Amino acid sequence: MDEAQWFFPDNLDQVPEILSREGVVPHGGGTGILWGGMTRVRGLMDTGRLDLKYARDQNGSIVLGSALSYTEAAEALAKADHLLARSLSSAATEPLRNRISLGGSISMFPYWSDLMGPLLALDAELSLVGTNSGTYPLSEYVQKRELRQKSLITSIRWPDVPWRGAYYRHTRTPTDRPAFSITVLVLRKSKRIEEIRIVVVGCSGRYRRLTEVEQAIQGAEVPAEPDDLIDAAAPQPGMDFPARMGFSAEYLKACASVELKRSLAAALRSSP
């Protein structure tokens, strides 16, 4: 497209009309838009004046404004040593972390996302404004293409629960995108595993909750050496991968199995 028109709304009420126009997309940092190419983009709606950069505790939930960059979100969550802080601060590179917005990243959801694993594990919800105004579970948002049309993600929220966790990203180099990532969240009551959530992103089908493994571990007492427990729960975790980034499918599968066990061990060992 030769000319792309820009809109700079300063009020969320203006958003639905702007996004209803053909070929107009929300612009946070713009990295996702540039990645996808701008040929079909007729207009860009910048979110900079919509006051969507915030991080709050609200009624037992953590709420993040969608315009936060990875760096800003990681800094806001760093105090609590939140797992999301760890995953976001290892993503990409410094200047890209400064520019990738949460909203943009969620709407794009590439296989290499360092954001989606933790958010899906946290059972995050999104607030949308536009054609599909409302609140939606993230898991529903990623299944339904139509929710991404003509709508702006304004915020992301999840219940503030004292999870302990582990995050693993499988890369060639530290600044590389991950071929896959593994998120483990564990809620313990002394030695008992109250709840466990495991999300793999980048496997076939884009992502999976490993519910079989979760069920095998949930409710168990964590022994001092959790390896037996983990081995019993995850002998064949059933993750498949396409070959990518120079890795064969076989190798990715084998690594995922190893790293899943390591992530579980790390998550279970981390002190409450």
Place this chain on the structure above:
Amino acid sequence: MTGSLHINGTELRASFRGNELLLDVLRNLGCTEVKEGCREGACGSCLVLLDGVLVNSCQVLAASALGREITTVKGLGTFHEPHPIQEAFVEAGAVQCGFCTPGMVLATFALLKKNPKPEEAEIRKALDGNLCRCTGYVKIIEAVKLAAERMAHHG
């Protein structure tokens, strides 16, 4: 579209299209200190500060920079009054071909503003968006440490 870009404290009127990159607009305005190395946000040659935040100007659409403060390496120091970071790079032997140096200096500036006493791991992470093929990064990391030391002493 036409608008004002604030570059190193000076307001410049610029005309550009909605899909133009900040990198190209800056270079067309004469800011050749902002370099193009890859156009994919990987090499860091094109780094600028946007409202004080380190970004790849090849990954920023110029329109989204309107009304914002843009700082290039020339906004930090000049040949006659170099910034302590630039002096540290010179002293540590961290400048070989110099193509990556403006970006490295800006990344160092952004780091030391947030974290005046960084550990080596933090330095490496803060500069992970800056490629260099000449130095192997060894003397660049030394330069950052030297700059941190100097700036801590002088406040």
Place this chain on the structure above:
Amino acid sequence: MDEKPRKRTHVGRSVTKNDSLALATAQERFTADYPLESPLHCAILYSPHAHAEITCLHTEEAEALPGVVDILSFQNVARILHTSAGQGYPEPSPYDAVLFDNRMRYVGDRVALVAAESLEIANQALRKIRVEYNVLEPLFDRQRAMDEGVPRLHGGEDHAKIPVAYEPEKNLAAEVQIAFGDLEEGFSQAEFIEENDYSLPAASHCALEPHAALAYIDERGRLVIISTTQVPFHTRRIVSKLIECPLHRIRVIKPRIGGGFGGKQEVILEPLVALVAWRNQRPARLVLSRREVFVSTRTRHAADLHMKTGAAKDGSITGLQMDCLLEAGAYGTHSLTVLSNVGAKVLPLFNKIENLRFHGRSVYTNLPVSGAYRGYGATQGYFAFNQQIDAVTRWAGQDMVEFCKRWHIREGETSGVFKALGEGKEGVSQVVHSCALSRCLDRGAQAIEWKKKRGKHLRVGEDKIKGVGLAVAMQGSGIPLIDMGAASMKMNEDGSFNLLVGATDIGTGSDTVLAQIAAEVLKIPIEKIIVLSSDTDLTPFDVGAYASSTTYVSGQAVKACAEKIADQILATAATLLETERENLVIESESVRDPKTERTVSYEEIATSATYNRDQYQIQAQASYTCEESPPPFIAQFAEVDVDTKTGRIEVLRFVSAADCGQPINPVLAEGQIEGAVVNGISYALWEEYRYDKDGRMTNPRFWDYKIFTARDTPEIQTILVHTEEPSGPFGAKSIGEVAINGPAPAIANAIYDAVGVRIRDLPITPEKVWRGLNNTEHNEASDSAPATDKNRPTRSERGNSP
């Protein structure tokens, strides 16, 4: 002999590079930063096919686009056979290319060029050029390049300029063979034979600055070229020939260059902008994108090596055979000389091997073009050589450090290989005058804690095992009897000097290093030397920045020139002090008569000579061609941790101990080593060109072609071990390339030390190690991953460490 550095004033000091501050404050201009008045912007149309004939090329629609000024193609540009290799004349690379051909030989070959009022219009015009191709069968497998019935890329009028093996009708771009002794006899004497295949991929230099070139016509109608060149004088010559413009009407100026590493030792863009500027009498500008640099400039030669080493019970090598197949790609630039170097820079290192044979070939394939790349064949050779040595020493129950100390070439010794293998032609015999490799080995081994870690399989955490590996290497310093550098100096009345050198500073700091040499001779502060380099109108000739020649060759020219200046200074001083020349000594910026203690300053001498008495311009010039190429030596050590469950490799520490003679500027010498080391480690672990089944490069971006960042580097230690090279300026040799040769084999040897898995093909990926640990072969057919250009299973084997 424990060599102590001599007391010198400027040589051996880590003087700040004279352009550092200007670069750090972005005062300096690189090629793409130069403003031009109303330039024509150029864009290139590339072939989408690996092998095709253009049957139809219609540019009318593109020409009709407003703002399009010129379109170049085979239809309107003379077919002048040449090589793009930036080498001395007559070039040892085949003349197998023309500026615009109607035959495309790789995806990325050049179809046409559009020159327009803006880059946007030029790119639009590209899309309007209509091309019809007769697609030909491509050749991607270098192993089959010389088989019967495979596609041929060249023939016809393509020819070699010098009498060397060149058979384009067999896809043979170059062939080299040497033999000494009786190899079969040597193998029959061996108690142990180690025979293996090794393989290295093409790689990109990844200099941060993309290739660029500008051309304009000056006020007197001369063509001026400013470009990212390592070889301004070769550029002038080749452009003159290709645009059929007399050489004396062309001026080439080298500005600041953002790295080269061999990738800019080519004449690729300059003839294009020159042609556009000449035809249209307007300035022309061409700046490549990163993608174009990856695909359509040059790469390192991919290589297959076969090595057979026979050893006696005491470990001594009874026979060594090295066969090498290099992939030239679509054109043969540098293919003979890189090939020669695989043997020439590797085999002399262990010069006591009496029975040896080297046989190498470079072949054409329909893939991106290989050219010069730091290391220049030695890198490929040493990857194989050092792993063979590692295997032999293990079998013999010997420590590799001690083995190398015992067998490496020594001061006063020679090797028949020096004479037998030159850069394409016969080489030049030489004796090694300086070699501290044993000391390098000792100091490096100590720094990496070799004894503590070697063969110990130290466990790190639950799943990681530690290993250390060694690689040794030598390189050269210039090309003997071929490389020439020259310098001229003049003295200004304030006692300062202008130093004009053809030598090409591409970020290496050679301007400063050469100034240090001159300052040492004349005993003046560095600031009093004003260096101007690489302008074909103003500076004398120099071959350019390659073959690790600048300090050694250009440095000797500078030294000789400065000595002539010193003579003139003394002569004038003698007149002023009314005494004989022989009574006088040069001191800090002055001349003194020790008998009378009378002195006269440089300023006084220069002022007198310029204005007052027996006036003449104190000036001199000197040239130097080296008669030998004294090797720098290096011992490099890698410490790795290997994850036994995933094969992941972490390089923790890398130590280089190098003998480059007297380092003129230690910080700059370290900088060369450190940069080469990180490039080498990156190449060992991550870098490779990947192609789809149609020969299209699938990873021409940093997104998928990964190079090291500051977050990835190990702890790097650099040790300079001092020697005095008598044939070098103030004892110097060279340091530009040698350090890139050790990382890949040292890491491979370290991995073997850790977990007994040997990886003989680069890059050494975690998956290859994992397969080695699990003894599984990779079945590519079961993958949906893009095929690589060779469908060979990865070679790795589980060995038994002693």
